[in-house]
Structures are given as structure tokens and as C-alpha cells.
Amino acid sequence: MAHFRDPRVQIVGGPNVCPSDAPELEQVFALVLASWLAFGPSARVTRRSAWCAKTGEKELILCNLVARRAALLELGGFNEALYPNEENALMDELQKRGGKLLYDPDLIVARRPRRTLKAFAKMLLTYGRGRAEQFRETRRWVRR
Numbered sequence: 001m002a003h004f005r006d007p008r009v010q011i012v013g014g015p016n017v018c019p020s021d022a023p024e025l026e027q028v029f030a031l032v033l034a035s036w037l038a039f040g041p042s043a044r045v046t047r048r049s050a051w052c053a054k055t056g057e058k059e060l061i062l063c064n065l066v067a068r069r070a071a072l073l074e075l076g077g078f079n080e081a082l083y084p085n086e087e088n089a090l091m092d093e094l095q096k097r098g099g100k101l102l103y104d105p106d107l108i109v110a111r112r113p114r115r116t117l118k119a120f121a122k123m124l125l126t127y128g129r130g131r132a133e134q135f136r137e138t139r140r141w142v143r144r
Contacts, residue, residue, distance in 0.1 A: 010099035011068070013101070014107030016063050017111075022112045025117075048105045052103065052104045057101065061087070062086070
């Protein structure tokens with residue numbers, strides 16, 4: 001909670017890592033999601049980086065966020081029409097208004113990836129659709 005001593009910090013998040021006791025296929029999915037080659041800066045969402053840093057919405061994930069209540073209320077909460085990209089649109093708007101987002105590698109959530117290849121592929125397509133819907137609504141690509 002020390003991060004919130006800075007009033008500009010609106011959201012703090014960390015990695016969403018695969019538990020070590022997950023089945024082998026889920027471990028493979030976790031490796032793919034953590035690959036910078038495959039997912040660029042979004043790979044930090046599923047692997048623990050070595051430093052705490054100012055970040056953007058591509059490196060944070062809703063299952064592992066702590067946010068200032070006032071900031072969420074000011075924006076009217078999440079735009080549920082953008083599911084599964086609702087948190088990204090909200091974080092983008094917070095940054096646009098001067099808010100700061102932080103990635104803390106010690107703020108860890110253990111969460112298993114999808115259980116089957118079909119479910120994993122569907123998740124990737126759904127996330128891609130969410131990103132496209134965010135662009136369609138805001139008319140801007142987020143590049144921070």
C-alpha cells in the first residue's frame with residue numbers, strides 16, 4: 001500500500017502467474033503467455049519481472065489490480081460493453097487524465113491458465129476482440 005502515498009498513483013498491479021502444481025499443458029500455456037516474442041509488453045502480465053516501475057495498461061490485468069476507489073467512481077466504473085478489455089480502457093483513461101499506474105513484481109496472484117487448447121485459443125480470440133472493441137470505441141491505439 002506504500003505505493004499509494006503518491007497521490008498520482010491510481011492503480012497498482014502485478015503478475016498473474018501459473019501455480020507450479022498446474023498440469024503440464026497449463027504450464028505450456030503459461031510459458032506462451034509469458035513470452036515477450038509472442039506478446040510483447042503484455043508478457044509481464046503472466047511472469048514476474050525484477051523491478052517495480054511505472055507502466056501502462058498492457059502490463060496489468062484485472063485479476064491482480066488494486067485501485068483508488070475515487071478514481072474508479074470518477075470514471076463511472078468499468079465499461080462492461082468492452083469485456084474482456086474493460087480494465088484496459090479504464091486504465092488508459094486514468095493515464096490520459098494524468099494518473100499513474102505501477103507494476104509491482106511482488107504483488108502476485110497465482111491463477112491457472114485455460115485447461116484445454118480449445119479454451120486457450122478461445123481466450124486469445126476473445127482478448128483480441130476486446131482490444132478491437134476498445135479501439136472502435138475510443139478511436140486510439142494505446143502505446144505507452
